Amino acid sequence: MIGSNMAQTAAMLRLTPNICLYDPFLQGLEGVAEEIFHCGFDGLNLSFTDNIEEALTDAKFIVSSGGAPRKDGMTREDLLKGNAEIAAQLGKDIKTYCPDAKHVVIIFNPADITGLVTLIHSGLKPNQVSTLAALDSTRLQSELAKYFKLRSEDIEGARTYGGHGEAMAVFSSNVKIKGEELDSIIGTERLPSEEWVALKKRVCQGGANIIKLRGRSSFQSPAYVSIKMIAAAMGAEVFKWPAGCFVKTAEMQNVVMGMETIIDQNGVQYTQSIKGTEEDQEALRSSYQHLIKMRDEVIKMGIIPEVEKWSELNPNL
Numbered sequence: 001m002i003g004s005n006m007a008q009t010a011a012m013l014r015l016t017p018n019i020c021l022y023d024p025f026l027q028g029l030e031g032v033a034e035e036i037f038h039c040g041f042d043g044l045n046l047s048f049t050d051n052i053e054e055a056l057t058d059a060k061f062i063v064s065s066g067g068a069p070r071k072d073g074m075t076r077e078d079l080l081k082g083n084a085e086i087a088a089q090l091g092k093d094i095k096t097y098c099p100d101a102k103h104v105v106i107i108f109n110p111a112d113i114t115g116l117v118t119l120i121h122s123g124l125k126p127n128q129v130s131t132l133a134a135l136d137s138t139r140l141q142s143e144l145a146k147y148f149k150l151r152s153e154d155i156e157g158a159r160t161y162g163g164h165g166e167a168m169a170v171f172s173s174n175v176k177i178k179g180e181e182l183d184s185i186i187g188t189e190r191l192p193s194e195e196w197v198a199l200k201k202r203v204c205q206g207g208a209n210i211i212k213l214r215g216r217s218s219f220q221s222p223a224y225v226s227i228k229m230i231a232a233a234m235g236a237e238v239f240k241w242p243a244g245c246f247v248k249t250a251e252m253q254n255v256v257m258g259m260e261t262i263i264d265q266n267g268v269q270y271t272q273s274i275k276g277t278e279e280d281q282e283a284l285r286s287s288y289q290h291l292i293k294m295r296d297e298v299i300k301m302g303i304i305p306e307v308e309k310w311s312e313l314n315p316n317l
């Protein structure tokens with residue numbers, strides 16, 4: 001569902017006349033293409049194929065949501081093995097058919113791991129691969145706006161970092177509610193500490209809640225936001241929500257995770273250090289440790305090599 005919504009969003013935003021859809025399930029894909037033809041977009045050169053070589057040859061910008069989604073009760077991590085294998089193949093296919101691709105956005109979960117696996121196998125540079133991590137931050141913004149009965153634009157600096165999973169780090173630091181620091185409101189009667197803890201939990205379970213409400217994994221917001229990411233890489237408005245990217249800082253290395261980033265024509269760039277209270281920093285460290293554990297599981301599965309050997313597959317790492 002994300003793929004069809006992405007195609008529609010890209011056509012509506014008139015990002016490019018040339019869009020190619022790929023899915024191994026050809027019948028469903030044809031249905032998507034038919035629907036888009038029936039929209040009657042002017043000047044759109046939409047093609048579709050179940051042949052990956054045809055899809056990727058000379059592709060410059062790629063967004064992939066091609067993997068299994070969560071069902072009710074599943075975590076993103078439950079999807080690990082199957083989707084990590086899909087990511088490895090995608091990376092190899094990029095290396096074979098479009099080594100000159102400019103930017104790739106990875107959506108399918110667990111996105112930090114599938115993004116890392118794609119990067120390692122593709123041979124692309126770290127700034128050329130980003131993952132969809134922004135929805136956790138947009139969910140924080142939305143939960144705060146609902147709680148304080150404000151509009152979303154009255155909430156500034158809503159940010160989550162680290163893994164895009166239920167072990168994400170939800171930051172209270174740097175958030176402003178109509179210009180007032182959130183940290184000075186938490187623990188007062190306007191936002192008692194237990195209400196803040198409950199709000200953070202709703203943010204972490206924002207995706208699971210959509211599954212409960214709609215009986216399927218979210219697709220409108222991931223489609224829209226990931227197309228805004230690739231649009232930024234193509235030179236449209238700079239994307240300022242956190243994105244997942246390959247990280248090498250003094251404290252955290254060799255993972256893909258949500259950071260303070262911008263995406264523009266130079267790809268994804270991150271701020272080396274994220275400011276936050278000790279509680280926020282601790283949450284980030286623990287989210288990072290969770291990612292290391294998942295990354296090491298994928299190494300054990302043989303889907304990616306040991307860290308020291310990554311540069312043999314991708315000299316940019």
Ligand SMILES: NC(=O)c1ccc[n+]([C@@H]2O[C@H](COP(=O)([O-])OP(=O)(O)OC[C@H]3O[C@@H](n4cnc5c(N)ncnc54)[C@H](O)[C@@H]3O)[C@@H](O)[C@H]2O)c1
Pocket residue numbers: 001002003022023024025028065066067068069070079083086106107108109111132133135164217218219222
């Ligand atoms: N990062 C995020 O914020 C975020 C948010 C929501 C969903 N997701 C994830 O995005 C993914 C897609 O979700 P969806 O709701 O669109 O699922 P979906 O089941 O509706 O669509 C997935 C599509 O992928 C196709 N597919 C299977 N193997 C493939 C392959 N090797 N290459 C390309 N396509 C392949 C399937 O045929 C199917 O059409 C899931 O992994 C989901 O968990 C991520």
